[in-house]
Amino acid sequence: MTDPWSAALFRDTLELIAEGVTELVGFEVAAVSVVEDDGRLEVVAVAGSEDCRDQLLGHRTPVEDIQAEIDNSESWGALRFVPHERMGIETANLGWIPDIEVSDDPNAWHPLDLLLAPFYDAHGELRGMMSMDVPTDGQRPQPEKRRQLQKYVEQAGRAVIAAHDRARLAEQVRLAETTREVIRRASAEDTLEGVFDYAQKTMIQGFNARGLWIRTFDEGGADVGRVFSSRGIDLALPPFMAELGERTARMLWTEQDVAVLSSELRPDYVPEEAYARVVDFLKAVGVDSMLFAPLGVGTRCLGNLVLTRDADQGDWSETEKRAVLDIGHDLGRTLLNTRNLERERRLNEELRTLDGYKSQLIATVSHELRNPLTSVAGYLELLDDTDGLDPDSRRAIASMARGVSRMSGIVEDLLTLSRAADPTVKAKRDLVDLSQLLDEVVDLATPTTTQRRIKVLLDKPDRPVTAYGDRDDLDRVLTNLVGNAVKYSPEDSEVHLELSQVGNRAEFRCRDHGMGISSDDQAQLFTDFFRSTNPEAQRIPGTGLGLAIVKRIVDRYRGEIELESGLGEGSTFTVRLPAPAEHD
Ligand code: ADP
Numbered sequence: 164m165t166d167p168w169s170a171a172l173f174r175d176t177l178e179l180i181a182e183g184v185t186e187l188v189g190f191e192v193a194a195v196s197v198v199e200d201d202g203r204l205e206v207v208a209v210a211g212s213e214d215c216r217d218q219l220l221g222h223r224t225p226v227e228d229i230q231a232e233i234d235n236s237e238s239w240g241a242l243r244f245v246p247h248e249r250m251g252i253e254t255a256n257l258g259w260i261p262d263i264e265v266s267d268d269p270n271a272w273h274p275l276d277l278l279l280a281p282f283y284d285a286h287g288e289l290r291g292m293m294s295m296d297v298p299t300d301g302q303r304p305q306p307e308k309r310r311q312l313q314k315y316v317e318q319a320g321r322a323v324i325a326a327h328d329r330a331r332l333a334e335q336v337r338l339a340e341t342t343r344e345v346i347r348r349a350s351a352e353d354t355l356e357g358v359f360d361y362a363q364k365t366m367i368q369g370f371n372a373r374g375l376w377i378r379t380f381d382e383g384g385a386d387v388g389r390v391f392s393s394r395g396i397d398l399a400l401p402p403f404m405a406e407l408g409e410r411t412a413r414m415l416w417t418e419q420d421v422a423v424l425s426s427e428l429r430p431d432y433v434p435e436e437a438y439a440r441v442v443d444f445l446k447a448v449g450v451d452s453m454l455f456a457p458l459g460v461g462t463r464c465l466g467n468l469v470l471t472r473d474a475d476q477g478d479w480s481e482t483e484k485r486a487v488l489d490i491g492h493d494l495g496r497t498l499l500n501t502r503n504l505e506r507e508r509r510l511n512e513e514l515r516t517l518d519g520y521k522s523q524l525i526a527t528v529s530h531e532l533r534n535p536l537t538s539v540a541g542y543l544e545l546l547d548d549t550d551g552l553d554p555d556s557r558r559a560i561a562s563m564a565r566g567v568s569r570m571s572g573i574v575e576d577l578l579t580l581s582r583a584a585d586p587t588v589k590a591k592r593d594l595v596d597l598s599q600l601l602d603e604v605v606d607l608a609t610p611t612t613t614q615r616r617i618k619v620l621l622d623k624p625d626r627p628v629t630a631y632g633d634r635d636d637l638d639r640v641l642t643n644l645v646g647n648a649v650k651y652s653p654e655d656s657e658v659h660l661e662l663s664q665v666g667n668r669a670e671f672r673c674r675d676h677g678m679g680i681s682s683d684d685q686a687q688l689f690t691d692f693f694r695s696t697n698p699e700a701q702r703i704p705g706t707g708l709g710l711a712i713v714k715r716i717v718d719r720y721r722g723e724i725e726l727e728s729g730l731g732e733g734s735t736f737t738v739r740l741p742a743p744a745e746h747d
Contacts, residue, residue: 341369
């Protein structure tokens with residue numbers, strides 16, 4: 164019982180009842196014992212001579228010894244009588260033996276006769292007992308005296324059970340509070356140090372412990388194999404302790420159990436020699452006992468936690484053992500979450516680095532290719548101007564020129580892509596006349612549209628529609644979208660282009676009646692180098708860079724792009740870009 168005031172009151176009450184037995188019923192001694200956490204009965208109240216009080220108070224007997232006597236006793240209602248002939252308990256374990264004569268009278272009280280009343284709780288667990296010795300009339304109690312006695316032992320029994328229930332309830336409330344605090348914090352913190360630090364403070368207080376160590380096992384994570392100790396430093400665990408700890412934690416996790424080890428208690432599965440070393444280690448760090456619990460999630464044991472106590476801090480109760488097992492589950496889940504977060508952060512970091520390499524590679528290679536390609540194209544033009552070339556040579560030159568022009572296109576696309584993705588290049592905010600830009604784009608596409616008999620329908624207001632951005636960038640957006648609409652449309656079809664101003668947005672819509680794009684392809688459409696999986700589209704040459712460039716540019720100017728399409732249904736791309744508000 165932790166509350167000193169109620170503990171004293173409890174003892175006084177029991178002493179009063181015991182005095183009633185000695186003075187009013189007629190015994191020289193009456194004692195009340197309660198079952199302590201370590202499973203022993205401890206005498207907490209005695210009525211009788213000074214000498215026997217001194218010897219009996221605080222005396223402890225293992226519950227099994229008393230239980231064996233009870234099993235062997237005569238039942239007198241709530242009382243149990245063990246005549247000395249039947250007594251099996253070691254006399255040394257009795258705590259006090261009266262110094263009285265042994266009589267021949269079969270009804271006379273014998274110094275080794277035992278009379279007691281066990282107290283059981285609602286679950287049938289032994290919680291305490293009252294024992295009486297040396298009746299003042301020297302006789303083994305007859306029915307009348309037993310009836311009188313019965314009243315007193317019932318009172319004492321009620322007091323003991325109520326006190327036990329109260330203490331257990333208070334402990335449960337305290338531990339539930341502790342567990343709740345740990346869980347609350349565990350879900351709010353995102354670093355292990357934070358979670359463990361808080362768990363330590365809360366648990367040491369809640370469990371009335373000296374310290375707490377939390378250890379994590381090797382499952383990947385920066386924390387691997389570390390011991391977070393309550394003194395704020397990484398405790399150096401000797402290798403044999405680390406090995407024994409890990410083995411025990413894994414076993415306990417499978418059994419969903421905890422273990423107690425102290426200078427007085429060796430768990431069965433810890434061999435003598437290892438036990439002695441652990442006790443030495445505990446002594447060296449200044450503690451007496453430890454409550455050891457595994458930490459894990461599902462079938463995986465991820466670590467262990469150890470609560471420690473000094474010798475005067477008492478034993479670990481069943482409620483505490485259950486609570487610490489629960490906390491092992493909560494901290495296990497937190498450990499896993501933080502490790503996953505950590506891994507995610509690391510992967511993101513690696514991906515960013517890789518992406519940086521890729522962009523750098525693309526920028527460097529395309530830059531290096533640009534000049535040689537320009538010079539090859541120049542020489543091809545010169546060659547083509549040469550007189551007297553035979554038709555085969557001219558065809559070869561024309562074919563080379565087409566190849567070079569395609570390569571230059573790709574290099575330009577790559578350069579645009581890396582520029583559009585470069586965060587160090589500041590986005591311009593010029594006011595660009597999209598109406599004029601669109602006219603130019605349509606003009607440039609005319610040779611192709613004419614050749615393929617594609618009708619371009621242009622729908623835009625008379626007054627200019629403007630947007631913020633860089634002219635070349637916005638030109639790319641329109642050129643790529645219109646170019647694709649024409650490229651992926653059949654001959655003799657129509658492409659609709661609409662330009663309008665909606666609030667503070669300029670809106671460009673490009674609708675074709677071409678082959679369309681499946682929803683699976685739509686999900687990846689704007690990624691670098693993505694080309695449709697549709698075989699019909701694959702037959703048309705392309706690099707898969709056009710839409711990636713469009714998306715990067717639109718993002719850069721904080722615009723949006725939308726697509727409505729389905730395979731065989733044509734496609735409509737809509738781009739909205741920031742623009743001056745209509746009345747400006
Ligand atoms: P490219 O056209 O060079 O392959 P893009 O990035 O411009 O690269 O387009 C990616 C893919 O999206 C193309 O391979 C094509 O399959 C599909 N696509 C783009 N625009 C259209 C369109 N208007 N109609 C049908 N498919 C299109």
